[in-house]
Amino acid sequence: LSSVPLQILFYVNGIYYIFYFLATLAMIVYKSQVFSYPDDFLAPDLTLLFIMAILEVLRLYLGSKGNLTEEEAPLGLSLVITVGSVILSVYFLVWQTYVLKADVIINAVLLFTYGLESVLQVIAIAAFVS
Amino acid sequence: MAVALRLGALLLFLLPPVRAAEPSAEPAPEPMASAAGPAAPPETRAATRARPRSGPAPVTDVAKLCVCDLLVAQCDVNCCCDPDCSAADFSLFTTCSVPVVTGDSRFCSQKAAIYSLDVEANPPERIFKLIDQVNPSVFCIHTTNYKQALSFSSPEMPTSENFDQLLKQFGSASFSAEPDSWNMNTDAQNPSDTNETYRYKYGVPIQTVDAFLRLPSPVVSSWCSDANPAGFLLNQATKCIRSLSVEKCGNIEAVSMLFYINSSILAVPESNQVVNITVHSIVVQSLNGMRTLLNGSDVLRLPMILDELCINIVLGVSYHITYTDAGEIIEAAASFVLGAINKEARSIQQSFEISFTQVNTKPVPLSGNPGYVVGLPVRAGFRPQGSGIIQSTNKYSQLTILQSTSNQDCLAAQGARTPILFGYNMISGCKLRITAAMKCQPLTQTLLDLLKGQSFPEFVASFGNSQAQDVLDWVPITHLHISEQSSCQIPVSLEMEVKWTKYGSLVNPQARIVNVTATITTTTLKQLPSGRERTIPITSSVVFTDISSPAEPGYKAWPTINAKLPFDFFFPFV
Numbered sequence: 001l002s003s004v005p006l007q008i009l010f011y012v013n014g015i016y017y018i019f020y021f022l023a024t025l026a027m028i029v030y031k032s033q034v035f036s037y038p039d040d041f042l043a044p045d046l047t048l049l050f051i052m053a054i055l056e057v058l059r060l061y062l063g064s065k066g067n068l069t070e071e072e073a074p075l076g077l078s079l080v081i082t083v084g085s086v087i088l089s090v091y092f093l094v095w096q097t098y099v100l101k102a103d104v105i106i107n108a109v110l111l112f113t114y115g116l117e118s119v120l121q122v123i124a125i126a127a128f129v130s
Numbered sequence: 131m132a133v134a135l136r137l138g139a140l141l142l143f144l145l146p147p148v149r150a151a152e153p154s155a156e157p158a159p160e161p162m163a164s165a166a167g168p169a170a171p172p173e174t175r176a177a178t179r180a181r182p183r184s185g186p187a188p189v190t191d192v193a194k195l196c197v198c199d200l201l202v203a204q205c206d207v208n209c210c211c212d213p214d215c216s217a218a219d220f221s222l223f224t225t226c227s228v229p230v231v232t233g234d235s236r237f238c239s240q241k242a243a244i245y246s247l248d249v250e251a252n253p254p255e256r257i258f259k260l261i262d263q264v265n266p267s268v269f270c271i272h273t274t275n276y277k278q279a280l281s282f283s284s285p286e287m288p289t290s291e292n293f294d295q296l297l298k299q300f301g302s303a304s305f306s307a308e309p310d311s312w313n314m315n316t317d318a319q320n321p322s323d324t325n326e327t328y329r330y331k332y333g334v335p336i337q338t339v340d341a342f343l344r345l346p347s348p349v350v351s352s353w354c355s356d357a358n359p360a361g362f363l364l365n366q367a368t369k370c371i372r373s374l375s376v377e378k379c380g381n382i383e384a385v386s387m388l389f390y391i392n393s394s395i396l397a398v399p400e401s402n403q404v405v406n407i408t409v410h411s412i413v414v415q416s417l418n419g420m421r422t423l424l425n426g427s428d429v430l431r432l433p434m435i436l437d438e439l440c441i442n443i444v445l446g447v448s449y450h451i452t453y454t455d456a457g458e459i460i461e462a463a464a465s466f467v468l469g470a471i472n473k474e475a476r477s478i479q480q481s482f483e484i485s486f487t488q489v490n491t492k493p494v495p496l497s498g499n500p501g502y503v504v505g506l507p508v509r510a511g512f513r514p515q516g517s518g519i520i521q522s523t524n525k526y527s528q529l530t531i532l533q534s535t536s537n538q539d540c541l542a543a544q545g546a547r548t549p550i551l552f553g554y555n556m557i558s559g560c561k562l563r564i565t566a567a568m569k570c571q572p573l574t575q576t577l578l579d580l581l582k583g584q585s586f587p588e589f590v591a592s593f594g595n596s597q598a599q600d601v602l603d604w605v606p607i608t609h610l611h612i613s614e615q616s617s618c619q620i621p622v623s624l625e626m627e628v629k630w631t632k633y634g635s636l637v638n639p640q641a642r643i644v645n646v647t648a649t650i651t652t653t654t655l656k657q658l659p660s661g662r663e664r665t666i667p668i669t670s671s672v673v674f675t676d677i678s679s680p681a682e683p684g685y686k687a688w689p690t691i692n693a694k695l696p697f698d699f700f701f702p703f704v
Contacts, residue, residue, distance in 0.1 A: 030269070041276055099272040101238050
């Protein structure tokens with residue numbers, strides 16, 4: 001049977017991620033105006049944010065599909081992509097050019113969500129395999 | 131199942147501990163030995179040795195930073211962070227001029243040093259607290275990975291390796307090698323636009339057939355450089371030194387007349403119309419400085435060696451260019467001063483000037499329009515019986531004052547005068563040595579000539595643009611004599627007072643001369659016993675006084691309410 005908590009979490013994650021993306025983009029714009037943000041540092045940050053958005057869409061789609069069709073392949077792929085998303089979130093938490101307190105908060109929430117999702121995905125894969 | 135659990139545990143390990151990191155960035159490059167805090171890691175010291183020497187490192191420890199500590203090894207007053215102050219000094223302070231020293235307040239958490247004076251205690255003592263200041267905003271900087279973000283960057287010190295790269299990055303026209311536009315020989319520069327007519331504009335170098343019209347001028351040192359072009363409508367006068375000797379006088383082309391009139395000027399830039407430079411006049415200067423104007427000026431006189439002298443070398447050129455208002459040059463004339471040098475001379479001084487006149491105009495030099503402009507010469511002239519005002523054409527010699535020379539002897543002053551410029555108070559003087567043999571009357575006359583000059587005018591223009599035919603616009607000079615009653619009076623000072631007023635609108639007042647008074651003060655010449663001599667100072671001065679009455683702005687009258695009741699308003703009763 002599909003995992004209902006996982007599905008709920010995917011849905012909440014989707015909404016939260018939209019908020020996260022807009023907030024991070026707005027804060028990057030704010031930082032570029034208020035602080036000295038040369039182009040060599042601005043470009044990687046923006047690029048990684050957009051890559052993260054693409055990965056997130058893919059991840060949520062595959063995870064949701066795998067959960068609903070009770071197949072472990074898309075769910076496994078989604079788990080692998082989650083690793084990438086986690087690394088990117090850590091980047092925005094620690095290695096970004098300027099890390100504001102707001103950045104710390106939203107990235108922490110995102111990482112917590114990823115963690116919870118990963119656990120539930122693993123359990124779901126285990127349930128579908130057996 | 132066990133595999134899944136192990137996988138889950140591995141994933142849990144991957145979640146990084148979320149913890150507020152200490153603000154790792156000190157907002158500056160690595161502090162050097164002055165920071166007492168954590169010991170500088172050894173690799174930064176090695177790095178600073180390897181780097182070329184840069185500016186002094188900034189102090190970043192807030193406990194050590196003290197901006198009011200200005201006196202070395204002495205206690206600054208009211209400076210609570212000064213390490214040179216003892217407790218006894220602190221008891222004498224009234225306040226702390228620097229109460230808080232913090233780093234960048236945008237960080238979420240940073241150290242702050244707080245200095246305060248406890249005036250309750252007896253004697254007052256200083257309190258020093260090192261606290262962690264927290265920025266409550268949600269947008270405070272938690273960490274920054276861009277080290278130079280929040281401090282001024284020290285500029286790179288140029289060394290022999292990076293000089294070329296720095297020059298390319300920061301050097302601009304003023305600091306680069308010869309610009310390409312000087313090279314007139316490249317035809318591929320701009321394809322000629324035959325549709326668009328070029329014309330000269332202000333400041334554009336005047337082009338000749340081969341390059342530019344040269345006006346040699348001193349560059350950096352006083353030696354002449356032939357690469358200075360003359361700019362259109364830029365009246366310039368330059369003086370420079372050229373090295374020259376009798377043996378080489380035929381070889382150096384810059385001292386020959388031909389060099390200056392050789393190439394013809396292009397009437398319009400990038401065109402084929404040429405204007406030849408004509409020789410207007412030639413003045414020959416002899417070795418002792420005497421100048422004679424030559425009659426025929428069409429003969430080209432080239433330098434040649436005659437009797438161990440080199441004659442006909444160019445000492446000065448004065449170009450006069452006539453132009454039209456369409457930006458075309460129609461005439462060019464050059465006046466030369468030729469001189470001679472002898473065997474001992476190693477260098478000569480050349481002077482060059484260029485002036486522009488518009489065709490069909492007679493340039494009348496005005497000193498203001500209409501009010502006088504500060505710094506322009508005061509216009510003055512004479513008025514013979516029954517005619518208008520006559521002025522000298524040289525605007526700088528209409529009203530003049532004695533010019534002090536380096537040898538202060540009045541009688542050797544050789545009549546040097548300097549023009550009186552509007553608004554500039556001047557004082558000058560010389561010393562007169564009186565011997566017993568001097569007679570009163572000739573001395574008086576000489577001194578009067580000296581103080582007043584050769585042609586002391588009678589009328590001064592009240593406006594900067596007063597016309598010579600409007601006699602009423604000219605103010606007569608009032609003469610005053612202050613003398614004691616005695617036999618022989620010699621004039622010793624001439625004081626001119628020019629009273630002027632502001633005229634016209636409040637917003638743009640114009641200066642207008644109202645009154646000019648020339649006061650001559652005389653003193654008694656006492657007869658000296660023979661053999662003795664006396665020195666008396668002679669002064670002349672000019673003072674400009676503003677006698678404008680304070681402006682009274684005029685206001686319109688208050689509006690009145692013109693309310694009249696109709697005639698039959700109170701009808702039944704009136």
